[in-house]
Amino acid sequence: MPSDLPEIHPVHPRHGPYWLELILSVAALVTSAISIFMAVQNGRVMEKMLQASSLPFLTVYSGDYMNDSYIAHLTLRNEGVGPARLMNFRLQLDGKKLHNMQDIMDICCHKQHPSSGLSISNAYERFIPARGESEIFSYRRQGDADPFWHNFDEARAHLQFDICYCSVFADCYRWIEFAATAQPVASCPADPASDFVP
Numbered sequence: 001m002p003s004d005l006p007e008i009h010p011v012h013p014r015h016g017p018y019w020l021e022l023i024l025s026v027a028a029l030v031t032s033a034i035s036i037f038m039a040v041q042n043g044r045v046m047e048k049m050l051q052a053s054s055l056p057f058l059t060v061y062s063g064d065y066m067n068d069s070y071i072a073h074l075t076l077r078n079e080g081v082g083p084a085r086l087m088n089f090r091l092q093l094d095g096k097k098l099h100n101m102q103d104i105m106d107i108c109c110h111k112q113h114p115s116s117g118l119s120i121s122n123a124y125e126r127f128i129p130a131r132g133e134s135e136i137f138s139y140r141r142q143g144d145a146d147p148f149w150h151n152f153d154e155a156r157a158h159l160q161f162d163i164c165y166c167s168v169f170a171d172c173y174r175w176i177e178f179a180a181t182a183q184p185v186a187s188c189p190a191d192p193a194s195d196f197v198p
Contacts, residue, residue: 054082
């Protein structure tokens with residue numbers, strides 16, 4: 001006849017001393033903690049490696065001769081390994097802030113524009129791919145007796161730059177003319193009154 005009493009299981013005997021089981025338990029906890037710590041550290045290392053593999057470095061490339069022609073130009077070049085988002089681009093000439101090409105022409109060329117040869121980028125905020133470049137402006141000399149050429153090229157050679165840009169991870173950097181490297185900054189605050197917009 002089946003019984004309604006609960007089934008009683010016998011207590012299994014210990015396989016070793018109490019202190020041995022305690023040591024094994026503590027060792028298992030320590031091993032788990034070390035594994036978690038190593039996983040977290042490995043994740044941080046991988047994140048840093050990913051950021052390093054996406055690091056941009058914007059510089060300014062400027063000159064008056066390229067492609068076998070006399071062309072005064074100002075170009076942003078990304079020498080880094082990741083794309084860069086240009087946030088602030090600021091120019092000064094003889095201590096004066098420049099806001100557009102008209103400001104350059106006012107200083108260098110008696111407020112006159114050449115009838116041809118001047119090319120201006122209309123884009124401001126832009127992504128520049130790794131090892132890529134983005135032209136700001138260029139002026140091709142119009143013959144040997146071009147009245148604008150000398151003054152325009154002289155002004156180009158005396159421009160001062162202040163650039164702020166960010167990586168795809170929103171890490172931002174500021175590069176000032178002749179700096180050996182870009183300095184990390186918290187952000188690139190907007191200041192339309194100071195920006196140069198071609």
